[in-house]
Amino acid sequence: MPTVQVRKFRDIGPVIKAVRESRAVRQEDLAEQLAFSRDYLIDLERGRGSLYVTRLFRTLNELGITVTLTYQSRDDEASDGNA
Template sequence: MTTVQVRKFRDIGPVIKAVRESRALRQEDLAEQLAFSRDYLIDLEKGKGNLYITRLFRTLNELGITVTLTYGSSDGEATDGGA
């Protein structure tokens, strides 16, 4: 398993992309599974936040709350993820 500590929303995008790619999912396929546009997924992977996610992370940081992401491949094996 890979663990990444996230301090800002931009840190999440590379993790989303790495896990998607490790599972051999195309952006189009994942976006369709999640019922949103590929453009939105592209923005997520680039770390482009919106007003709500920006406010969420400002609040978390102000309160000293840490977000940690832990992930592995779909078969349960650890992945490098490039993050």
């Protein structure tokens, strides 16, 4: 499983986009499935966080807390028989 360490909220967006694209999911479809607008998903993928998210990451960084994203790649899914 790929793992990415995140220091800033904007580091999450490219991961969301890459995983979404690797699974051939359109922005419109994912946004509809999650019950929010495509524009919001676009902002997420571009790393545009709200003031609260920005403050959260500043707090985490100040305290030395790290955030790590681990996600299942298509190769992982195929080996698990979920593809």
